[in-house]
Structure formats: C-alpha cells, structure tokens
Amino acid sequence: MSDYRFVPSDEPVAPFNLLAQDGTLHGQPSMTDAQVFDALRYMVLTRTFDEKATALQRQGRFGTFSSVRGQEASVVGSSFALDPSKDWIAPQYRELPALLRHGYPLENFALYFMGNPRGGSIPEGVNLLPLQISLAAQIPQATGVAWGLKLQGSDGVALTYFGDGASSEGDFHESLNLAGVVKAPVIFFLQNNGWAISTPRAIQTAARSFAERALGYGIDGVVVDGNDLLAVYEVTAAAVAKARAGGGATLIESVTYRTGAHNTADDPSRYIDNDELAAWVAKDPIERVENYLRKKGVWSDSDAQQLREECAQEVDRAVTAARAIPLPTSDALFDHVYADPPALIQQQRQTWKKREAQS
Amino acid sequence: MSDYRFVPSDEPVAPFNLLAQDGTLHGQPSMTDAQVFDALRYMVLTRTFDEKATALQRQGRFGTFSSVRGQEASVVGSSFALDPSKDWIAPQYRELPALLRHGYPLENFALYFMGNPRGGSIPEGVNLLPLQISLAAQIPQATGVAWGLKLQGSDGVALTYFGDGASSEGDFHESLNLAGVVKAPVIFFLQNNGWAISTPRAIQTAARSFAERALGYGIDGVVVDGNDLLAVYEVTAAAVAKARAGGGATLIESVTYRTGAHNTADDPSRYIDNDELAAWVAKDPIERVENYLRKKGVWSDSDAQQLREECAQEVDRAVTAARAIPLPTSDALFDHVYADPPALIQQQRQTWKKREAQS
Amino acid sequence: MSDKTMIEAIRECLRQEMEADSRVVVIGEDVGRLGGVFRATDGLQAQFGKNRVVDMPLAEGVIIGSGIGLAMSGLRPVIELQFLGFGHQAFHQLGQQVARLRFRSQGRHSLPLVIRSPYGGGVRTPELHSDAFEAFYTHTPGLKVVAPASAHDAKGMLAEAIASDDPVLFLEPLKGYRLVKDDVPDERFRTPLGKLRVMREGTDVTLIAWSAASVMVNQAAEILAERGISAEVLDLRSLNPLDVDGITASVEKTGRAAVIQEASFTGGFASEIIATVQEHCFYNLQAPILRITAPDTPYPLGAVEDLYVPDIDRVVNEVTALVQESA
Amino acid sequence: MSDKTMIEAIRECLRQEMEADSRVVVIGEDVGRLGGVFRATDGLQAQFGKNRVVDMPLAEGVIIGSGIGLAMSGLRPVIELQFLGFGHQAFHQLGQQVARLRFRSQGRHSLPLVIRSPYGGGVRTPELHSDAFEAFYTHTPGLKVVAPASAHDAKGMLAEAIASDDPVLFLEPLKGYRLVKDDVPDERFRTPLGKLRVMREGTDVTLIAWSAASVMVNQAAEILAERGISAEVLDLRSLNPLDVDGITASVEKTGRAAVIQEASFTGGFASEIIATVQEHCFYNLQAPILRITAPDTPYPLGAVEDLYVPDIDRVVNEVTALVQESA
Ligand SMILES: Cc1ncc(C[n+]2csc(CCOP(=O)(O)OP(=O)(O)O)c2C)c(N)n1
Ligand SMILES: Cc1ncc(C[n+]2csc(CCOP(=O)(O)OP(=O)(O)O)c2C)c(N)n1
Numbered sequence A, B: 001m002s003d004y005r006f007v008p009s010d011e012p013v014a015p016f017n018l019l020a021q022d023g024t025l026h027g028q029p030s031m032t033d034a035q036v037f038d039a040l041r042y043m044v045l046t047r048t049f050d051e052k053a054t055a056l057q058r059q060g061r062f063g064t065f066s067s068v069r070g071q072e073a074s075v076v077g078s079s080f081a082l083d084p085s086k087d088w089i090a091p092q093y094r095e096l097p098a099l100l101r102h103g104y105p106l107e108n109f110a111l112y113f114m115g116n117p118r119g120g121s122i123p124e125g126v127n128l129l130p131l132q133i134s135l136a137a138q139i140p141q142a143t144g145v146a147w148g149l150k151l152q153g154s155d156g157v158a159l160t161y162f163g164d165g166a167s168s169e170g171d172f173h174e175s176l177n178l179a180g181v182v183k184a185p186v187i188f189f190l191q192n193n194g195w196a197i198s199t200p201r202a203i204q205t206a207a208r209s210f211a212e213r214a215l216g217y218g219i220d221g222v223v224v225d226g227n228d229l230l231a232v233y234e235v236t237a238a239a240v241a242k243a244r245a246g247g248g249a250t251l252i253e254s255v256t257y258r259t260g261a262h263n264t265a266d267d268p269s270r271y272i273d274n275d276e277l278a279a280w281v282a283k284d285p286i287e288r289v290e291n292y293l294r295k296k297g298v299w300s301d302s303d304a305q306q307l308r309e310e311c312a313q314e315v316d317r318a319v320t321a322a323r324a325i326p327l328p329t330s331d332a333l334f335d336h337v338y339a340d341p342p343a344l345i346q347q348q349r350q351t352w353k354k355r356e357a358q359s
Numbered sequence C, D: 001m002s003d004k005t006m007i008e009a010i011r012e013c014l015r016q017e018m019e020a021d022s023r024v025v026v027i028g029e030d031v032g033r034l035g036g037v038f039r040a041t042d043g044l045q046a047q048f049g050k051n052r053v054v055d056m057p058l059a060e061g062v063i064i065g066s067g068i069g070l071a072m073s074g075l076r077p078v079i080e081l082q083f084l085g086f087g088h089q090a091f092h093q094l095g096q097q098v099a100r101l102r103f104r105s106q107g108r109h110s111l112p113l114v115i116r117s118p119y120g121g122g123v124r125t126p127e128l129h130s131d132a133f134e135a136f137y138t139h140t141p142g143l144k145v146v147a148p149a150s151a152h153d154a155k156g157m158l159a160e161a162i163a164s165d166d167p168v169l170f171l172e173p174l175k176g177y178r179l180v181k182d183d184v185p186d187e188r189f190r191t192p193l194g195k196l197r198v199m200r201e202g203t204d205v206t207l208i209a210w211s212a213a214s215v216m217v218n219q220a221a222e223i224l225a226e227r228g229i230s231a232e233v234l235d236l237r238s239l240n241p242l243d244v245d246g247i248t249a250s251v252e253k254t255g256r257a258a259v260i261q262e263a264s265f266t267g268g269f270a271s272e273i274i275a276t277v278q279e280h281c282f283y284n285l286q287a288p289i290l291r292i293t294a295p296d297t298p299y300p301l302g303a304v305e306d307l308y309v310p311d312i313d314r315v316v317n318e319v320t321a322l323v324q325e326s327a
C-alpha cells in the first residue's frame, strides 16, 4: 500500500499508472491474464448494453439512464478487487459492470430503468445496496456495513462508488471521518469523471486532488489513473487487503472521464469542451486493455469480434427478458414497503386493487 | 501568512505560539500594548460574567448556558483581528467576548439565557448572526455572507466560530469546499477545546490536526496555540488581511481547552481526566497575558484588582438590567416571525392576546 | 400579453427581475452554462455574468445555507433546488435557519430569499425526484410556500416572492413546465400571495387542489359537468399564507368538499385543509370531506407512477360517489 | 412489577434487550461514558463494552446512515438522537433511506433499526431542542412512529420496536423522563404497536393526544369531570401504525372530539387525526373537531414557552366551551 498512499507533499500528485494507452506496461501488475480477459468481458458487455439501451431509449422503449461509457476500467478494475461472497458494494448509479460481477442480474438493471420497481430487487446473498439516486447517501451506509462486518468478526469489506459531484455533499465528510475513528474496512471509491451533469471538476472543488482529503480524516488516500484497468485493480486490491487486515479505510480517487452524456436526457454539447472530450476519447479504457493483450500476443481481431458478438447476444437476452415481464400491477406500490404493514396500508392495498379491477 | 500556513508534511504540526505561560515572548507580536489591555479587559469581563451567571444558575435565577472559561484568548485574540464596522461574526454559542467586542450588549446575552426572546435581538448595524445552537449551521451562512460582501465590492470579511464537535457535521465540509471555489473572504475559526460535551477529541476524528483538512478544499490551514492571545491575534489578523486582499479563506484550528463544564447542566466529573484538566488549567490564558504585561512592567497587582472590580460592576449592571426587564407577553411569540405575517398568524396573535388577558 | 409555457414565464420573470434589481442573484446546481436541467435559467448567465448566475458545488445544504448569508449581506438570492426531494439534504438549513432567522435575530435579519424547486410526478423521473413534499414545508413556521398551477401565476407570484422580505419556497410543477400554457403579460407584474384562484365555478361540490393537481382536477370537473355535477374548482396557489376565507366561502356555498393532492395520504397538506374546512364549515357540510391522494407508500418508479398519483378517473368517480351518496 | 420513572424503564429495556440479543448495539452522541445527556444509556457501556455502546462523532447524518449499514450487516442498532430537532441534519437519511430501504431493495434489506429521541417542550431547553416535529415523520411512508406517555409503554413499546424488522422512530417525552412514574414489570415484555390506550373513559367528548400531552390532557380531564364534563382520554402511543378503529369507536360514542398536540397548528399530526375522524365519524359528530395546539411560530425560548405549549387551562376552557356550545 505504501507505494500509492497519498504522502503529504507540496507537489500535486500524479495518478498511479501501470499501462500506457498503446498497451505498454510501466510496472508489475498483479492481475492475471485470466482476470484481464474476464474483466475485458465486463467492460465490453456494458459498453454494448449502454449502446443498445441508449438506442432503445431514443425510440421511447427504455427509460432515462446513465451509461458507464469511458469509465469501464475504473469500475471493473475496482470491483475485481472484491470477493462477492463476503464483500459489499454500495453503488451510485453509473457502475453497471461492478453490479453484474457482484451478482446483480443485467435483466434487473434493464427492468429498473424501464421503470419497473421489481428491477430494484437484489437477489438473496448478493451483497449489494440499491442504486443510489440521492447523491452521497450511500457513503454513510457503506461505512456502517463495513464497520458492522468488523464488529461481527468477518473480514469482509465494503466498497462504495460515488462521483466528484457527490463528494461535495456533507455525507462524504461525515462518513470518511467516522471511518477513520472506528477504523472501518471501507473503500471510498471516488470516480472523478470531470463532470457532475454540466458542472466541471473545477467548480466542484478548489482542491488539487480529492485524495488529499484523506489526510483530514486520518485515513489513506490515493490517486489512480482511472482509465487503466491494471492500475485501478492494483490500488483497490491493496486497499482491500489493508482493510481486511484491520488497517482501516482508504479514499481512492480514480481520475477518468465521462465520454458520454450525463444520462440519456442530457445534451452535453451545451457545455462540454470538444478538445478535452476528444483527448479523453483517445484514452479509451477498453482499447487500452485490448492493446495490452495484443502486445502480449494473446488477443486477435477475431477474439475481439467474437467477444462483441457474445456480449450483443447477452444484452439482447437480458433486454428481451426484461421486456417480456408484464407491467406491474398496483401491488407493486405496496409490496416490500413494510415487513409488517400497518392496517391502514393493507386497506389501501385492497382499495387500489379494487379500483384497478374496475378500470 | 506564509509563516503559519499549513504546509503539507509528514510531521504533525506544532501550534503556532508567541507567548510562554510565564509571559516570555518567542517572537514579534503585532498587538500593541493598548490592544492587549483592551483584550485583557474582555477576557476578565467574561470570566467574571461566567462565574456570576454560573452562581445565579445554581440558584435557579439564570438559565443553562455555556461558559467560555479557558478559551478566552482564543475568542478574544481572534475577534480583535476584525473590524466591527465591516466584518461579520457568525458565532456558535461559547464566544461571549467576541460578541461584546462586535457590539452585542452583555445585557442581551444575559436576557437570552434567561429565556427571553428579546435577548436574541441584535442591534442594527451590528454585523452579527444569532447564536447558533444547531451545530455547524452557521458555517455555510458565514461563507455566504463573506461571498456576498465580496460580490458587492466590500472588503469586509466574515469569521465563524465553531467547535471540534461541530466540525464533524456535513455543513463544515460543504462550506469550506464552497469557500475554496468562490474564494470567499471567510475565516473558519475552529476551537478545538478537547471536548464535545463528553466526547473527547480522539473520538471526534482520527486526523492528526483539523487544520490539515484545509488542503482538501484548496484553502489555507493553520494551527495556533489557542491559549496564547498574541499568537491567535497574529494568525487571525494575517488570515483577515489575506481575505481582504482577495486571497480567500483560511481554516484556523485554535488548540485550547474547555476548563469548565460543557454547560451549567453538565457534570464533567463523569468523563473528564483530572490530570489533563489540571495541565490545561495551568495554561490559563488570562494569567498568561497578565504574566506578559507584568514582565513588561506595565501591569501591577492593583491594576489587576481594579480591572476585576470594574468588570464585576459591569456584569452586575448588565445582569441587573436584564433582570429588571419584565417577562415578555405572548406577543413575543409572534413578533419578528414574518416581515409580512399571514392572516392566520395575525388571528392567532389576537387569540393568544385575548387568552392572556383572561388568565 | 402572449401565450407562454410555464417554464417561459418563469424564465422571463427571472430575467426581468434581475434586470430591475441588481441585488437579485441566481445560484444552484447547473443553473449557469446549462441553464438548469429544465432550462428555467437558460440565457441568464450569458446576460448577467458568472457573478449573478452561479453554478454551485453539489451540496444542497450549503447552497441554501450560503444563500442565507448572501441575503444577510444585502443580496436577494433566488436559489434553484434541482428537485424538491433534495431539500432533504438541506432540511436543517430550510427548517431551522431559513424559516427562523428573522425570529432568532428578533428582526435584525430579513431573509429576502426565494427557493425555486420543480416538484411532483407524472414525468417518469428517477427515484426520489417526484415526491410531492410540500407538507414538510407548510408545517415550518416562518417559511412561505407557493405552488402555482398556471404560467400567469408562476410569473406573477415568482415576482412577488422575489420582492418579499420573507423567505419563500416556490414550488413549480415539473409536469406543467411545458404542458401548461396560458396568457401572460409581457411586462413585469406581481400576483399577491394568499388569495386562491377559482378555476371554475360550481354549486354541488368544491374541489380543492394546487400545483399540477389543479390542472388535472379542472379537467375532471369538465367531465363531472357532463355528468350533471357542478363542481367548483379552487386552485390554492399559495399554501402559506392560505386563503381560508376563500375556501370557506366556497364550501359554505356547495356544502361538499374534496381535497386532491399528489402526496401520500397520511399527514399531507390535504389533511390540513380538511381540518380547516371542518372547523369553519361544519354546519354547512352535507358529507365528510373527501381526500384523494396517493397511498402511504414511497413514490414508485415510472412504470407504475400512474397508479400512484391521483388522476382524472379517480377524481370523477370518487367525487361522483360523494355527491350521489349525499344527495 | 415496580414503580419506575420513564427514563428508568427505557434504560432497563435497553439493558435487557442487549442481554438477550448480542446483535443489539447502541450508538449516538455521548451515549457511552456519559450515559447520554438524559442518562438513558447510563451503565450500558460499562456492561457491554465500547463495541456495543458507541460514542459517535458529532454528525447526525452519518449516525443514522451508518446505523442503516450496521443493520444491513446483521446487527440491530438502537440509535440515540440527542434531540429530535437534530433529525433535520439527518433528514435525507431518515426520510429517503431509512424509510425506503426495504422498498428500494424490494425486500432484500430489512431495517431492524430503532431511532430513540427525546422530544417536546416544557423543560426550558435551548433553542431548537424542544419542537415537537413528529408530523415530518408521520408523513414519511415506511417509517413507524411511536410516542408513548407512560413508563410502562416506554418499556414495552421500545422492546417491540427493537424486535421489529421495520425501522421505528421512538419518541420520548423529555418532560416525562423523570416526572412520569408508573408500574412497570421487571421482566422483559412487549407492547404491540398500533393500539391506543384509553387513559380514562368518558361520554361527553373524546380527547386525543400522545406523548407528554396525554399526561397533561388526562389531568385536564380530571378538572373537567369536576365541572360535570365526562371526557374520554385517548393516548395514541403509536402514530404509525395508527389505531383508527379505536379512535372511531370512542368518537362514535361521545360525538365530540378534541385533538391536542404540542406542535404548531398548521400541518401537525392533529390535522391528520381530524381529517380521519371527520371521515369516519361524520354522522356522529355534534360539533367541529377542536384543535388545541401551539401557534404557527417557532418554539420560543424558555421564559415564554408556557405561553406556547398547550396547557391544562387551555384544554379545560376550550373543551368546556366545545361541550357547552354543542350541548
Ligand atoms: C442529493 C442530490 N442532489 C442533486 C441530484 C441531481 N443530480 C443527479 S446526478 C447529478 C450529478 C452527479 O455528479 P457526480 O457525483 O460527479 O456523478 P456522475 O454523474 O459524474 O457519475 C446531479 C446533480 C441528486 N440526484 N441528488
Ligand atoms: C446539530 C446538533 N447536534 C447535537 C447538538 C447537541 N450538542 C450541543 S453542544 C454539543 C457539543 C458541541 O461540541 P463542540 O462543537 O466541540 O463545541 P463546544 O461545546 O466544545 O464549544 C452537542 C452534541 C446540537 N446542539 N446540534
């Protein structure tokens, strides 16, 4: 860990990096080739999903949603450092591949963004919090989960995703501070993707880096190149290992870029700088991994082609399955609100059912 | 400023200090003797008030309130760096001498803690926010005041007081971050007095110092010996000068100690460490200033005696005046709630008046 | 006069008030370059500069809290809360600070502060974006709460709110932003707070609503009329101050009342209206006052929101039953 | 059985539930070494250690938010909010997260979480410490809200809340902590939520209250009895779930009702009760339902709080007038 830890200094911190865009390696990654293949699959799968869902949304056949485009290495690299059987994820809303790897079905994600409450359903045993729309609200919760695991003697950790925008909320501060005090095994994974809707990073904070904030909470902070799958994995795995060993929390700032729109309702041409965008598109994280594998001689055009075909099929399957699910009835308003629903709510359920039957 | 600015380093920061407890000087203070005399007066005045009000409270003749005991140098030194004609103070609740110097009458303070709403009244022209009970809520407001002064071309600044406890609230983070972004001329004056009621500093945060947090907002941070009047003044005056000149915000951590109870309802014997307390009582800020003046040969026992007599008289006058004010009527519930009260509230006022007349 | 959508009326009001008074500043998330996620502030930063139309860091607490400070320093801030649901993040500033500053400082600090926020459902927004949370704010003494349903009122009441020395929470029906369109004067004008608007006169029953629900209820009244039921429709527009006299006069005339709200059943502002009506019109009432609301469950995702928010059918059916059963 | 003050009953309940279930943990400001500012948790840290009774940094948002996480991880947290007014700082966690987690995760995550908080006035606390803010939480679907008035109920209902898989806001009348004293079983027991308590039977009028107001109203009923007015006093105890049947049965019998709350007038929980009573008992009511509340102003400083909070005199006078005018 000590290699990446944010060490107070008067110099701005350069993000930790292992892989150049052309696939050249700068250090010793600990990800195996098998892991990289698997990771690449999640990256391409969600890129495929993003493209398909965006197209469907334009035709009015899908809801508004936020794609992970451009941030795939950041999300996949970090989630690969977790053990889904005992570690937890508390997501924001832009981390589809992490959810999938952790066990959340793609079909549910599609269903959720088609507006069906059932889409929110998290399978039993999947250690996941719901998608979070109320920015930063998941950060205290992740801290609590991690702390609770520790109190109960588990060596599981919690990792929470959130954006540069969300980091300005008070919940960020309160959580990192508590994590420092109780030494919670939590990884605060801040995706600095340059934007919060139309608000650029420079308006979000005057800090040189977000990671520096870790100092003020007595936890470790790191900055990593978020478009570098290997580096993100490396840093996150180190933070996870430290947390498991009782070393407490880490704030990881993953420097990346949202190369798509904020969501399918957003028009970034109103505010985005085209040159900046182009520069980041040129750092595409999927290309970078493929360049790496090609350089190693373990990846060919036909491998790439086959992967894309498989992903297209998987996405089609999930979307078709989600679309085949009938529209929910009024019961969907009442299910799961309470473990033990008050009489008044039970009566309302009946009233709603009756009204539905009559119309 | 650069002498005190928190410079990132791997070493813990030692608080900036000018004056040893025995009155020996370690540097070049910019406070004049006249200022020091004046400051000492505020320190002794409020110490006198605290003792009197505590005694009255025990007899049931005064409300629960929080004394500034032990923190007089911290509060007085910082407030002396302000120009009441254009600078603003946003207090917490433990900064009586700063309020007095800024123009708030001692009588109002007494009235407020006797439970009379009129005590909250701030004279026109006094640039003060109300006492803040909802911890940290004044910090965003101070940031807004400072920013507003700047937007309107004034060179006034705002200074806000808050405790180590309050610094854990989200409002702290959101405010310092905004101040960094808009370069608001605001001084965040954090009084680290070791305690938040019974919660010690070590449970409040794992950070080495609170001042380090400044880095994460792109503003300056300083740690100062809060029992050293000259040092506190020096550091605050530098922060004020910087803010006036357009240099933005500063976080000042004033390291001091609450040598009294949290408030008159609190029983610190349940949680306080007696040795720690004794060590801090030995650093009494009033004694330190008097030692300094004595060493300079400008202070005698009879000066000290006279000052205390004057202060006792002033406190008596204020408390007597406050006690002479008749108990408020039900109008006090309705006055000043709205600039333009809704009809319903006007009717309620009449109803309450009528009921009062009948009973 | 010209036909304007609600969002156009709001934007025009902001522009004109900013032109007329240089103390008026606009702050919020994405209000500058983007012109707001609903474009209410479109063009304002280009016209008035970055010091008067400010994109803020993403933190509702300090957006409201610093707005309080801006107001104390002499400005007249108009804050855009991106969605009313995120008022929860600033609830301590809204409920304890904004609403009480004048009282706590015993009149030393006025708070000429407007908080504009889109609210309400019906347009398939994500979770936590659609709830009609007005009842939290109408139970907050010191805070005025306005919820217009027409473009005309949106312009006139926003101007009034900006001119007010009391803080005003200004609720905009996001469903109505582009759907609602009516005649609005081109020049500046003000519509006083505290008077309801009779949208339609009637004799059999008084239907009471505000914001987007008023529009829906008025359409329902049309259908009721075809069925021979003459409904008077009141658009409250201003929730605090509340036009108790206006409500009372109508219910005394019709003898029946229904209150329609988007919010969940228990403890919504409808309950307040009902408590008030039964107090003032007890001896005129021919039937219990009807409450048409969402159920006591959280606002759901888009595919079922039409089952959640009261609609024309429900109003028509339930009001018909009310009138027939008490005929 | 033995006489216990309310604070003793609460403390005993916490201790016994912690002994019975090692998943129960207590977190909050000053709950450890100090035992809470009202001593509700006195002795618990000494008995159960620092991992089960935790002094937290001063930040209500993360106290509630991390409590959610503790619950998801398998514990059963009991959170002390030092005063209910500071729920505002955590309002986003309470209103949008605590109340909705089960719904948002479609049943994946239960939330066995209790938030205890002293509330209400009458004891000269500082600003923002005394407001009766229950109405914010009764308008929050998914959150149960309990407000006992006796030591017996405090113990039994707190045990029930801790056993519940739904989140419960448990409101404790700080005025009653030491003043209220009644017979409480020494062993563990549970009082189900959702049933009101008839404090006194009567025939002329139903007086409805909860928490500290119940105690006061019951004393007023004594005086009313001396004046020949027979009042039935209902202590609601549980606000959500609400015992609508119990309320209805009483008002159907008496034909008159008054609701008494400490909170300000507009939009308090009293309005909800009135809306409900007029719906269910319309044809039994002989007079408008009376509302006895504080005015629509912020809770004031101590020297005038007795003018603000409803008291015995007001209840006696206003209820007498109600009964006489409609006799
Ligand atoms: C508390 C809160 N405030 C405002 C919003 C509206 N909103 C949705 S996304 C967004 C920007 C988020 O930016 P960031 O956290 O950087 O995440 P990104 O979208 O870049 O992944 C905003 C302002 C919200 N959802 N929640
Ligand atoms: C938001 C909020 N939470 C809790 C409290 C209760 N409370 C009053 S003072 C206090 C401790 C404050 O500590 P600190 O900020 O360090 O100030 P100090 O009293 O030491 O000057 C607490 C918890 C409060 N007033 N406001």
Ligand SMILES: [Mg+2]
Binding pocket: A163, A164, A165, A191, A192, A193, A194, A195, A196, A197
């Ligand atoms: Mg972002």
Ligand SMILES: [Mg+2]
Binding pocket: B163, B164, B165, B191, B192, B193, B194, B195, B196, B197
């Ligand atoms: Mg302190």
